[in-house]
Amino acid sequence: MAEKRIIDARGSFCPGPLMELIAGMKMASVGDELEVLSTDKGSAADVPEWIKKVGHELIGTREENGVWYITVRKAK
């Protein structure tokens, strides 16, 4: 059954939000949603770029009080 997982990468300079997401993807099952929390503005661009390149699905991106919430679905 598909799950929603939160990856709290706030304040993460190293390895950083995208690396945390890549690691999280490896632990997730196809169909799972992963929501990355990031205080790094660059993640709003980096994560969708990687998602598109690998072929996963971008569900949405929003920003609230300096935190970016980027939701993706593992597609394969």
Next chain:
Amino acid sequence: MRILIVGGGMGGTILANNLARRLTGELKSGKARITMLSASDKHMYQPGLLYLAVGRITPDELYRDQASLLEPGIEFHVDPVTEFKLDDNQVVTKSGKTHSYDILVIATGSRMFPESIPGLAENSETFYTEESALKMFKRIREFEGGRVVITVGVPHKCPMAPLEITFMLHDYFKDRGILDKMQFQYTYPIGRVHSLENVAKWAAPEFDRLGIAYETLFNIKEVDGENKVLKSEEGTEMPYDLLISIPAHRGMEVIEKNGLGQNGWIPTNRHQLNMEGRKNVFVVGDTTNLPISKAGSTAHFEADTLGENIAAMVKIGTPVRDYDGKVFCFIEAGKDRATYAMFNYQTPPDPKAPTKAVHWFKMAYNKLYWASARGLL
């Protein structure tokens, strides 16, 4: 107060010694007791493996007897934990003994897990164990030229290792006088050559200057050993003659088997370092699921915080400070130059140009580490 530390690596050892010094009176009076359970009677200086892989040190320099590093008053047993009974405040060990605790610290570390990628373990060289680092050195010593590919899995221990091994291999082959027969190809999982933006800004021009090619947004999918081709999740292929890997890591099997955290990473509070949902269970070093570097310095600074906090819990019944996410990493930029990166949850690093002075400080730290593990530095 019975304090039980599971794991005798850097984090567990620094914490045990830190606590023993802070609680000297309490240990003597019997008000506190510190017990460490470890899987080994030896303590390895893991950052030394990088140097072992390029023939710069020998294995004996990596080890000390664990008991010799511990303050008097710490009870030490080589008897790894097999079962965590957190609801009962007990653990069970391999020998069948049960240890009860008031405060538990889990510092079991992480291990490389190349088996998660088809073909990686059989077809690549790496350096995260003594055995693999020696094997890698023997392989590079016999290598007479060709295409070396350095590839990186996620998450991995030591965030600087991919850059360092690349620069050090470059200089190794340069010293052997066969640089003209070599091609270097570096890969990295995200869209720049290192996760730290300022480190990437420094490292990419260094790669350009040294003729090291790089492909970013490259996540290892599989290795075709028969045809010597590395394939990425992103759909690209890369031929190699010698494949060097920084494999993805996992926490220890005992963590996952006991249901404490997926892939062996324990959900941990980023400031208090307690296991989520448990007030008397703390996690230090690689074992946490925190979004920070899996590095010795992380374990060291976490242990410093926990040492103060656990001692305060014994003395005044409450922790006194938060872990701020501090990490400090040396970055070897070849055989004789280095720089460093220091950062925390709030402040990104700003590495300077590499110098010989920082390299020699790192060389000195390789020896000073043993004072660090004893909690003296």
